Amino acid sequence: MGGDHGPSIVAPGIAQAAQSLPGVRFLLHGDAAAIEAELAKHPKARAVSEVRHCDKAIGMDEKPAQAMRRGKGSSMWNAIEALRANEAHACVSAGNTGALMAISKLILRMGADLERPAIVANWPNMKGVTTVLDVGANVQSDADQLIEFAIMGAAFHHAMHGAKRPTVGLLNVGSEDEKGHEEVREAHAILREAKLDFDYHGFVEGSDIAYGTVDVVVTDGFTGNVALKTAEGMARFFSSEIKSTLTSGPLAMLGALIASGALSKMRKRLDPSRVNGAPLLGLNGIVVKSHGGADANGFESALRVAVNLARSDFRAQIDRNLQRLTAAAAKDEAPASGQDQGAAE
């Protein structure tokens, strides 16, 4: 029921996914009449969907705390509850992000040994797609949380793109060891020594996101959110510049017409709906946020993110890396505590 368009993009998005993601079935939570009306236009979606009616929906402007208090029985709540009850393997919503995070944490709780959730952005770049996290679940992150984000981000990138050993970078203001604040330097020192299922590249800078220097860029939710929105603003600025340039006079318009094939290929390559679908990682269950303004193609992308995660060993990989980290930390501490005892004697 959420986002700018509600069921009118969900139904055609599912119709596309019915073909691109064979074998997947959908539980649709919300106003049954509104949903059925849209499904009637898309028989392929109708064939793989079951509708669960409810009267309530969380508003796009509701504060998270308010959504948690009055959210029970809403479409968002019921969709997440179906996940907890093992009726669904993943949940996709185009609704209120803060409410989705708050209700997901409340119902699903954090995954074992994970401290904080993270929101992921999929960022088109010169080589492919960068996984950037956290882009807004937290406003501050200590070293342990940054390391968790690295582990979750690598597992996500592997599930989405198949890279056996994704490369991971820690976002900083320079690449030298002494750069940045204490939190990033501490996380850097630990990741450099850790033997995990990915290759830790070291510090990266903001420009490396667009260059595709690494597969996964790790940062705190404040910096990540500012970077993501700065890039979105720049993208809109550039596309408005190109548009106004190519409509600025008869010659410009003629040139654009002649180059229209190449220009439309570029538009497709840079289309944000191609990379839509931001998972909320760290929870006991797969929850994916679709952009509120996404169209049917974008919603299909978000469904693909959810299905790829559900079909991967994503959670097992996170657990494996967390265990290795704990084992390494225990080994480091063992001789140190022995020395302490020796000194005390």
Place this chain on the structure above:
Amino acid sequence: MGGDHGPSIVAPGIAQAAQSLPGVRFLLHGDAAAIEAELAKHPKARAVSEVRHCDKAIGMDEKPAQAMRRGKGSSMWNAIEALRANEAHACVSAGNTGALMAISKLILRMGADLERPAIVANWPNMKGVTTVLDVGANVQSDADQLIEFAIMGAAFHHAMHGAKRPTVGLLNVGSEDEKGHEEVREAHAILREAKLDFDYHGFVEGSDIAYGTVDVVVTDGFTGNVALKTAEGMARFFSSEIKSTLTSGPLAMLGALIASGALSKMRKRLDPSRVNGAPLLGLNGIVVKSHGGADANGFESALRVAVNLARSDFRAQIDRNLQRLTAAAAKDEAPASGQDQGAAE
């Protein structure tokens, strides 16, 4: 002597400035033979310049601490020393940024009542140019420092663009009062109440930088540096996409040729050399960093920033706002301490 090109862009940059900034004279510090060779090609520059020879130059890769230790007598050191000795009104360098900041702080010291310096970025946007600070002088900033940045940024924007009351926004992950971490919320609460020479707009998001929502965007040096470099990366990504699109085949190339007038206007509008020149604010003196890769046009822009600052009442405006802030804080505290006494009796 610094930057990618040394005197070979400084001399033509000065030649252009000799016409666009009449009345300005230049002291050039560095290798006299190399500088004179370039000045010989640009008689207009030669006419307004005096060369001060030195043998030493700070390397682009030297660490700030190293540059401070061995920098005495280098071109950078002598240029800043000339500022302290009142031989020059402003200093422009295309050299090592960390060294420039460190040596400037050492020789010039911080301005009265100012705690921390800030580096400014001039950011082209949909409406004009946004002043963004800090973009890298600090890795963390508390509320008081963010307020200082707001005051310095507003005075700089006024000096550069003439706006009587610039609008100032504080960079955050949302616009509501409760968003973000403690430092931004505290600075927000104080700026909202303060009566200063600019209009405090409230929180802004990353996308507002490109939209030109406010004249001045204030943030800590870590976030600002990441945002700036993210935007630079995006700009390079987009221009490489446009280039490869418009050379992707004969039709695309023909279209680009026909639209070339409009496209070259766009390139000029988005040319980073147009906004080159990042002042290091907060010091006892005007120091401007020119981008290491800037061409003669870019160097002329950096000279213009220095001259505009030197000819403005920039420093007086900062002092006026700092005094108002101190007076307001003293007034707030007075009745509070009165009440405390009452309660103690």
